[in-house]
Amino acid sequence: DIQLTQSPSFLSASVGDRVTITCRASQGISSYLAWYQQKPGKAPKLLIYAASTLQSGVPSRFSGSGSGTEFTLTISSLQPEDFATYYCQQLNSYPFTFGPGTKVDIK
Amino acid sequence: QVQLQESGPGLVKPSQTLSLTCTVSGGSISSGGYYWSWIRQHPGKGLEWIGYIYYSGSTYYNPSLKSRVTISVDTSKNQFSLKLSSVTAADTAVYYCAKGDSYGPYWYFDLWGRGTLVTVSS
Numbered sequence: 001d002i003q004l005t006q007s008p009s010f011l012s013a014s015v016g017d018r019v020t021i022t023c024r025a026s027q028g029i030s031s032y033l034a035w036y037q038q039k040p041g042k043a044p045k046l047l048i049y050a051a052s053t054l055q056s057g058v059p060s061r062f063s064g065s066g067s068g069t070e071f072t073l074t075i076s077s078l079q080p081e082d083f084a085t086y087y088c089q090q091l092n093s094y095p096f097t098f099g100p101g102t103k104v105d106i107k
Numbered sequence: 108q109v110q111l112q113e114s115g116p117g118l119v120k121p122s123q124t125l126s127l128t129c130t131v132s133g134g135s136i137s138s139g140g141y142y143w144s145w146i147r148q149h150p151g152k153g154l155e156w157i158g159y160i161y162y163s164g165s166t167y168y169n170p171s172l173k174s175r176v177t178i179s180v181d182t183s184k185n186q187f188s189l190k191l192s193s194v195t196a197a198d199t200a201v202y203y204c205a206k207g208d209s210y211g212p213y214w215y216f217d218l219w220g221r222g223t224l225v226t227v228s229s
Contacts, residue, residue, distance in 0.1 A: 034214075034216070042221075043205075043220065044216075046215055046216060049210065049213055049214075049217075050210060050213035053210070053213070055215070087153065087154060089154075089156075089216075091213070091214035091215065094169075095170060096156045098153055098154040098155070099153070100153045
């Protein structure tokens with residue numbers, strides 16, 4: 001199985017901050033990576049797929065980049081509704097696996 | 108718009124079979140092109156992809172669960188189902204059904220149910 005790691009696992013930030021989360025894969029996965037946002041008690045919500053394609057309806061302050069083994073999710077200006085846990089997922093090969101998550105909390 | 112809703116028992120005894128159903132509303136499960144999936148999340152933990160079924164009936168299961176998992180589809184009811192046998196406390200989790208789609212070769216899960224907590228306990 002392809003293992004994904006995320007860093008940091010937790011970050012504390014303020015409204016308006018630029019936030020970057022990194023996802024690393026144990027082997028190359030080209031651009032077969034998605035990012036999800038999950039709020040407490042809710043299902044994950046797709047933000048980005050194919051490493052950098054913004055899902056319809058997702059605010060443009062979210063962006064993704066990377067290929068191969070290293071990827072980033074960037075929130076250009078953190079908004080109150082962005083405080084959540086973010087997961088990356090590789091869809092390069094079965095079984096599809098998720099990263100352990102990055103919790104973004106209010107400073 | 109398409110919506111997914113999980114249903115099934117919230118409590119299952121150890122060694123028994125967990126059975127959940129996902130009802131698809133607002134669209135046909137047979138419309139094709141989608142991979143209807145189950146994903147679970149252990150309490151306070153990360154996400155684990157269980158497997159998928161295509162409307163035609165073809166399936167793929169996570170090898171970590173393959174010996175215990177069956178995913179089936181009932182197109183007449185617009186539902187797909189999960190059965191997980193010989194459950195233990197380690198199977199206690201929130202179970203989500205999700206719609207898998209793709210843009211060219213790029214997969215993603217763009218629609219999720221609200222999730223249902225299944226507790227394994229005697």
